[in-house]
Amino acid sequence: MNFEHFTNESYDLKILDTYRKNQSYREKIEANEHDYSSKLESIQTRLYQNRFNVNNSLNILTTQSELISLRLNLINEYSRLKVILSKLNNGLSIINAAKVFQNQTGFSDRTNMAKKVERLEKYLNVNNETKTMFIGYIGNIETYQKIVDECLFDLKGIIKITDYLSVF
Amino acid sequence: MNYKAILSIMYPKDEIERIDGLKIVNDNLEIVFATERLEWNDKLSKIFSCINYDVIKNNKASKLIDAQGLSLNYRQDLNNEVRVTFKDISLAMSERSRIEQETIIKYHVDSTLSVKTKDIYTKLVTAHLRENNRQVELYNTHMEFLNQCIVSIDKFGYCVTNAVQLINVMGK
Numbered sequence: 162m163n164f165e166h167f168t169n170e171s172y173d174l175k176i177l178d179t180y181r182k183n184q185s186y187r188e189k190i191e192a193n194e195h196d197y198s199s200k201l202e203s204i205q206t207r208l209y210q211n212r213f214n215v216n217n218s219l220n221i222l223t224t225q226s227e228l229i230s231l232r233l234n235l236i237n238e239y240s241r242l243k244v245i246l247s248k249l250n251n252g253l254s255i256i257n258a259a260k261v262f263q264n265q266t267g268f269s270d271r272t273n274m275a276k277k278v279e280r281l282e283k284y285l286n287v288n289n290e291t292k293t294m295f296i297g298y299i300g301n302i303e304t305y306q307k308i309v310d311e312c313l314f315d316l317k318g319i320i321k322i323t324d325y326l327s328v329f
Numbered sequence: 330m331n332y333k334a335i336l337s338i339m340y341p342k343d344e345i346e347r348i349d350g351l352k353i354v355n356d357n358l359e360i361v362f363a364t365e366r367l368e369w370n371d372k373l374s375k376i377f378s379c380i381n382y383d384v385i386k387n388n389k390a391s392k393l394i395d396a397q398g399l400s401l402n403y404r405q406d407l408n409n410e411v412r413v414t415f416k417d418i419s420l421a422m423s424e425r426s427r428i429e430q431e432t433i434i435k436y437h438v439d440s441t442l443s444v445k446t447k448d449i450y451t452k453l454v455t456a457h458l459r460e461n462n463r464q465v466e467l468y469n470t471h472m473e474f475l476n477q478c479i480v481s482i483d484k485f486g487y488c489v490t491n492a493v494q495l496i497n498v499m500g501k
Binding site for chain 1: 359362363366370373374377378380381382449452453455456458459460462463466467470471473474477478481484485487488490491492494495497498
């Protein structure tokens with residue numbers, strides 16, 4: 162186990178690499194969130210506009226099918242993200258321990274100490290940023306899932322009322 | 330005592346081997362669970378796609394009944410998997426607790442690190458337990474996924490009821 166490698170000069174490049182990866186993750190997450198939001202918006206529009214209209218029943222049915230498929234996609238995405246998060250936590254625990262060891266012992270080489278501390282801090286910060294980003298995305302996925310569940314619940318009521326109105 | 334001397338006490342060869350071995354196990358678990366998730370996704374997508382325009386328009390209600398029957402089978406399979414995963418979680422958690430306790434004692438007895446705060450202990454011990462924590466997290470995530478699949482099947486049951494109700498409405 163070698164914690165000292167976090168303070169090597171090669172980690173300057175690794176910090177930059179993680180920083181760039183974070184930017185790319187952010188773009189991907191924003192694109193995915195936009196995609197999910199538009200899908201949900203379109204479903205909600207179809208669900209709540211022209212509701213209780215018997216002729217619209219088939220549209221409601223398609224919406225129902227879309228909702229349940231979307232729910233499945235969301236739970237898959239949620240699990241995938243949680244797995245990534247557990248890996249990130251794993252990496253962060255090593256960096257945190259390296260920081261403690263460094264503070265306690267000053268590592269073996271005390272030359273350029275300030276530079277080494279700075280490097281370790283930066284590496285910890287960029288990795289924490291990745292973690293925060295993923296936690297935010299997971300929170301949004303949970304919200305989308307709740308919206309889908311509420312739509313499915315409302316749909317049941319809409320069909321019941323449509324059934325009732327169709328009698329007249 | 331310098332950094333290397335402390336590390337050789339706190340991370341002896343067998344501890345490094347334990348962590349590396351567990352990492353391989355976890356990497357494999359990750360692949361197995363990802364494959365299982367894909368399989369369940371395929372299976373459930375197939376039955377969920379049964380509720381469509383064609384089924385209602387052409388009155389193919391039998392397809393819905395088949396899908397409903399299949400969903401009950403899947404529900405049983407998922408329940409079994411949840412039971413097995415739950416057992417694995419309890420094993421992984423008790424193993425983690427044992428190693429945590431051993432590590433804490435080791436830091437108290439062997440180390441000459443001037444560890445004073447609980448926060449520092451937590452950070453050092455977490456580094457030893459990182460793969461154990463990851464394993465518990467992997468099992469928990471998988472169990473959560475399986476439970477959500479069961480909830481989706483329940484929702485599918487409501488969707489079938491809705492579809493049947495719609496067939497009735499359109500028949501009026």
